[in-house]
Amino acid sequence: MLMNRRTVMAGAAALAAGRASAQGSGAPIRIGLLHDLSGPFAGAGSVPLFQGAEIAIELFNERGGVDGRMVQAVSADSQSRAEVAINEAERLIGQERVDVVIGVYSSAHAVPLAQRMQAAGKILWINSAIATAVLKGKNFTTIFRPTVHSDQYGEGSVMFLSEHCERTTRIAPRNFKLGIIYEDGPYGVGVATALEANANRVGMPIALKEGYSATAPDLSTLVTKLRRERPDAILQVGYNPDITLFLRQAKSGGLRTRMVIGHGAGYSQIDRLTETFGREIDHFCNVDPAATQMLSPERLTPQARELQQILLDRFRARTRSNDPPTHASMGFNNTWVFLEHVLKPAVRQGGGSVEAMRTAALAVDIPVGGTIQGYGVKFRPPGDEMAGQNERSIAVVMQFEDAKSIVRWPTPIAAGPPVMPLPASSPFALR
């Protein structure tokens, strides 16, 4: 995917400047888009997240917006820095006077942003940032997250391993050792905590659990320690420079294991990983919401199926991507849910006020299969420990094969059993 900031900003400008006045009748409805279009997160999924949202808005406007009123996106770049994200959110709600901000790639940004948006009485619609801590116990009323949360990642990989390890490796779950390594921000800590809790629940031993800075210039000592502890599976939670650094140093450091599982973010950028490692990452697994092309169209409602094809066609046309990353699906899907199922009824019934959007969000009731990522949408109500979280979101375990991702868990929707342990052709496989 050849994507640079110029292209991104040009797209944003076209979106913002645009189609509204040309096509619409009535004042455009302004919404804020907040993504990392520069900095390390840009290349780790935030740009496709933005592109997906952009395509959703484009399509929504093509279909007439809300009774002829077009959606006008005001885009901001949080530059992979939390303080910039907060400043840009302040600008969006203060100067640009938007009532809703959509996007947010990083949990490290989402934690303070959610507090700020709640205090300002504005809607924050989180398309990506998955740390459970963003919502848990906060009692937010204007923050919504249609995507999965980090506890589901922990459940996904541990349940996947516990279901398959004995059959494939002849090691019972109680003896199957895990090595958990994670970037030390809210995202990594959240997923690692969930991994540990789930491992404890099913009795899987943890050989090593260790955090690191995503910008660390060297992870060779971590490789040495993993080699000493000999985990049967390595579960990594990271962005992108840290993932490639770790895998490169793991390979040259002689680290061998039975399975490597990533947890979204950098591991969901399969084109990038393939460019760096070629087929060496074949049979690695990754936990994330499903990218739409992984799902059989028959499992989706006709409306979702149509949206699936539109996203894939448009995203591939823009980026020449071989396997559109999960973040493109997340950006499109979750933005579409907002536009079609929240904004539209809120404008029609309540004039588009924050309270009308909040009421519409809480009334959303999309069954499983009703979105292009396969999950349904129903938000936990105010007062719930995870108020604002989509309780119907689903994380899947996918496996890389020849630069494609194939769903391997949950078993009922899997396209066959996983290849496990890593085959001898893998440089990371046990010899």
Next chain:
Amino acid sequence: MDPFLLEAIVNGILLGGVFALPVLGLNLVFGVVDVVWLCYAELVMVGMYCVWFLHTQAGWPLILAFAACLPVVAMLGLLLHLLVVKPLLGSPPITQVLATGGVLFILQGGAMLTFGTDFRSLGVEMPPMEVGEIFVSGTKLVAFVAALVSAAGLWAFLKFTYVGTAIRAIARDREVMPLMGVDPQRIYLVASAVGGGLAGLAACLLVVQLDVHPFIGLSFGPITFMICVMGGLGNMLGGFLAAFLMGVIISTGGFWWNTEMSYVVAFVFFIVVMFARPRGLFAR
């Protein structure tokens, strides 16, 4: 001895080799010109992009791409001096630092506009060396040896050539040397070009170990500055030794505690050194 601990120590020494070249370059420039190039890590980033582009996009053999990178970044160092540093030589240090900090953002932004935000990989690897239970990265080992040879070459240049002697003399006393017939402006130019060349060399060694992206400087830039200060700003031997010391502290700290704590240990050590020896660990 625990072979894994030994491996961690070896890794620390090799990591020191990664830090050593940018530390030498920064110290050379500071020692001679008395200006901190805050954008030094970004010069390395430009060099990494240069190698990546020439090798993977233009199809040049890697060795030619390396050879081209050195003069390109040396030229960049010269331009930085002529266009940014020289006009500010008489200004307060904060002005100079802010100006080179501005160049940092220009280089980051320029790289982002030119190459995008994606991570670029050279796709070059060397097989690891396996000695008993210890694994040593072949790429890191080559980089380490290259860093040592380069440091020795720099030492010989400074010790045995006329220009090198003049550089050392200017670094020792930039007020008196002009009275002895040394043209400081010319020496500043040479030091800036050599400093840039060292950034180019560091780029060649780093690009085979790390993916390049516009913000790669954040990974090693801050610790490079810390090592320079710890070894004594302008003290090349001190900086060189401090690079290895810091590499071993980070690596063994990570081994005994954890990877996050290793940097805490390194920073605590740095603070203690600054209290005990404010001019640097190896200041004379």
